[in-house]
Amino acid sequence: MRDFDFKPEALVLARQTQIEKSLNRKMKPRYDGPFIVVSRNKGGAYILCELDGTVFDRPVAAFRLLPYFARQQLKVPPQFYDITPERLREMKNSKSQGDDDETEADENDETPAEEEE
Numbered sequence: 001m002r003d004f005d006f007k008p009e010a011l012v013l014a015r016q017t018q019i020e021k022s023l024n025r026k027m028k029p030r031y032d033g034p035f036i037v038v039s040r041n042k043g044g045a046y047i048l049c050e051l052d053g054t055v056f057d058r059p060v061a062a063f064r065l066l067p068y069f070a071r072q073q074l075k076v077p078p079q080f081y082d083i084t085p086e087r088l089r090e091m092k093n094s095k096s097q098g099d100d101d102e103t104e105a106d107e108n109d110e111t112p113a114e115e116e117e
Contacts, residue, residue: 004067006046009076010037011068014048014060034068038081039088045098047091055083059091061098 006012013033019025035048038055045059081088 003062004065006037006040006065006067008037008039011035011070011074012037012046012048012065013068015064015066017064031066034070036076036080038083039092041092041094041096043095043097045096047088049081049083053080053082055081055088059094059096059098064098 011034013031014035015031016029019028019030022028035050035056038047038049040046041059043059045061046065047055047059049055
């Protein structure tokens, strides 16, 4: 496994790990993108945005990303990202390592079973 160090404004592809678990995965695309790297948080995950400036709501684990080699250089205008500075600062300071935090949240959200009367 390679450890890429993506700089801000780099273009990347993100692996769809849900595809690997599905039964009809043969003809489905393995990667989504390209996406633009906004920043990297303290946990090592990357904050990404779509090409239209929409920022993902949670960081993406570094192991899911591959570099995207564009045929033409794309210039990203300043203040392109659609996110408040406070939210971006919060995401940068988080120690989340990416999508693996999602499973921990699901395990903690156990709802008590209703008792039959």
